[in-house]
Amino acid sequence: SAVISQKPSRDICQRGTSLTIQCQVDSQVTMMFWYRQQPGQSLTLIATANQGSEATYESGFVIDKFPISRPNLTFSTLTVSNMSPEDSSIYLCSVDRDRGHEQFFGPGTRLTVL
Amino acid sequence: QQQVKQSPQSLIVQKGGISIINCAYENTAFDYFPWYQQFPGKGPALLIAIRPDVSEKKEGRFTISFNKSAKQFSLHIMDSQPGDSATYFCAASSDTSGTYKYIFGTGTRLKVLA
Numbered sequence: 001s002a003v004i005s006q007k008p009s010r011d012i013c014q015r016g017t018s019l020t021i022q023c024q025v026d027s028q029v030t031m032m033f034w035y036r037q038q039p040g041q042s043l044t045l046i047a048t049a050n051q052g053s054e055a056t057y058e059s060g061f062v063i064d065k066f067p068i069s070r071p072n073l074t075f076s077t078l079t080v081s082n083m084s085p086e087d088s089s090i091y092l093c094s095v096d097r098d099r100g101h102e103q104f105f106g107p108g109t110r111l112t113v114l
Numbered sequence: 115q116q117q118v119k120q121s122p123q124s125l126i127v128q129k130g131g132i133s134i135i136n137c138a139y140e141n142t143a144f145d146y147f148p149w150y151q152q153f154p155g156k157g158p159a160l161l162i163a164i165r166p167d168v169s170e171k172k173e174g175r176f177t178i179s180f181n182k183s184a185k186q187f188s189l190h191i192m193d194s195q196p197g198d199s200a201t202y203f204c205a206a207s208s209d210t211s212g213t214y215k216y217i218f219g220t221g222t223r224l225k226v227l228a
Contacts, residue, residue: 033215042203042218043218045215045216050213056213101146103214105159107156108156110155
């Protein structure tokens with residue numbers, strides 16, 4: 001498995017502002033993923049972040065709204081830009097250590113936008 | 115084609131009973147089927163997973179049954195305990211240009227009565 005931490009664990013933000021969420025892994029990993037989980041809902045993949053290349057976004061998600069950085073093999077950030085109340089969700093990062101199938105999730109960041 | 119349908123949405127089981135959660139998929143390219151357990155305020159935790167070359171996998175009280183021809187798989191929790199009360203997600207994945215991306219089911223909220 002992998003030990004994954006996320007910061008902040010939760011935040012309350014004003015409409016129109018941006019929040020950057022950090023994801024730190026205890027060991028080097030190839031792939032990192034960012035998910036959104038709306039209240040009481042399932043998980044939806046936002047993008048895949050591979051170190052050294054641009055993030056790959058899923059349909060319905062764009063880089064201007066959710067810019068992602070992946071500066072090294074243990075760290076990634078997701079920014080939620082120009083937030084609206086519809087962005088209120090739990091944002092989760094996960095890692096795929098060896099390009100295998102198993103993904104391990106961080107504890108999530110609970111975002112509330114007023 | 116890319117959906118994973120999960121049922122039931124919620125489930126109440128008596129302590130010691132069997133909890134059964136079902137998932138169905140359409141995409142025959144899926145080749146890895148994990149189940150995740152999520153407690154409130156926590157990230158999903160990998161519970162058990164199966165590949166389509168086997169029909170059943172058991173780990174402790176948790177069993178996955180897999181029916182490749184029907185494109186269905188299910189999670190059985192034997193001797194269910196109050197501590198099993200959580201939300202369970204099935205998922206399916208396949209290799210997409212070298213990355214295994216997950217498609218999650220809609221989740222099942224399990225409550226085990228003491």
